[in-house]
Structure formats: C-alpha cells, structure tokens
Amino acid sequence: MEENKEKKENISQAIIEVIDFGPLKITGNFLLKDLKRDKEESPDEVRLCICGKSANKPYCDESHKK
Amino acid sequence: MEKNENQFSGGRRYKNDDITVFWKPSACVHASYCYRELLEVFDPSRRPWVDLNGSTTEKIIEVVNLCPTEALSWKWNDETKNDSVDNDQLNHIKFRRPELMNVNDPDSKEQPVSVKIMADGPIVLKGNFTLSYNGTKKEVHDSMISICRCGVSDHMPFCDGQHRKAGFIG
Secondary structure (H helix, E strand, O other), X not given: OHHHHHHHHHHXXXXXXXXXXXXXXXXXXXXXXXXXXXXXXXXXXEEEOOOOOOOOOOEOOOHHHO | OHHHHOEEOOEEEEEOOOEEEEEOHHHOOOOOHHHHHOOXXXXXXXXXXXXXXXXXXXXXXXXXXXXXXXXXXXXEOOHHHHHHHOOOOOOOHHHOOHXXXXXXXXXXXXXXXXXXXXXXXXXEEEEEEEEEEOOEEEEEEEEEEEEOOOOOOXXXXXXXXXXXXXXXOO
C-alpha cells in the first residue's frame, strides 16, 4: 500500500535531463505535443534530439555521435 | 529623447493610438507565437522588430495575449479602461488564452508537464519538473523554459532564438 503511494508520487513528477553530448531525456508524467507534425503522445520516456542532426525529429536517432 | 520614451526598465514599449505594447526580452522563451501569427507587426529580422502600424489594435491584442510568458504584454492608453478590466496593467494574464496558460488551476501540480515541440523551433517545457544539465540539478516550479533543438544556441541547453537565423527546419 505504502509502496504504491510512493510509486504514484514518483510518476506524477517529470524528470528532464540534458544528456552530455546527447539528447534530452524526459521521464515521468508529461504530455508531448509536436506542433510541426501535429502529434500528441504521453509515453513513459522519450529522447528528443537537441543537436539538430536527427533524421527522425523530434526524436534522437544517435546522429549526434557521428 | 524619443529613444528614452520607448524604453522602460527591462524592455521597450511601442504605442499606437489605442494601446501600448511592452517587450521584455529577458522573459522570452522563443515560443514564437508572435511572429508566426502576425509577422506584419512582430518581425524579428526588422529593427525595431515591433511595428504596431502593421495591423489592427484588435488583432495585436489577440496575438500579444498568445505570448506564453510576460515577454509581451499590453495596456490601453486610456487608463480608465485598464482600471475597468484589471488593476495590474502590465500583466493582462486574464485575457490570455486559457488553453495555453492553465492559470489559477488548483490541480496544476498534478498535471503532466507540457512538452511542446515548436515548429522549426525549441522544446518548450511548462509545469513542475526536475531539470538536470551540465552536472547540475534544479527544481522548476510552475514555470516555463525552452531547450534549444537546432544546436546553434550560445546559451546551451537553452534556446536563445538563433534557430530562426540559422534556418533550422525540423
């Protein structure tokens, strides 16, 4: 019971992490709206391209390593 | 002299016969609603970038109210009109579109963080979340930040508006 409550509280919080030399990683409770491609989704985790090189925008496709 | 008249602490003001529009660059997150909706008035490549002669007062008010931050705000030049709508004349937040602002929502802490991918622009994050970058971690409460998506910003990881000049598409 206690554990469930704690889990719920964790889920309600989103963590946004700028990975060094990598993408923007978002986990937790969030709603992603892509205004360019007119898409809306709420996955548990997403990795968004912030280097500008991805061929699969807005997502990271590891192109930053090239 | 005229130059001073157009400035206030933290920004500039622009006037037409009906209203004054205030521009506070430090508050801008480059969500870019202004120039996408009304380039005739808000053109970042022009100096000065705001020209209130470019459209009607009604349309200008509508687009200023779209600004998700306090970077753009407006008031009536006729002070009595401001008194009748809102005491805080620099912050007409009540006029802003509710679907963009979620103002005074008691449940806002429970709401998911809004992550918006702006067309050819940054990632605009809004709500309560933990942000970690460059080895630092900070708690963001009820506010809005924008993360660069083009890789050109001078203030990484934050957007500084350069995607437009860089011609970023994505």
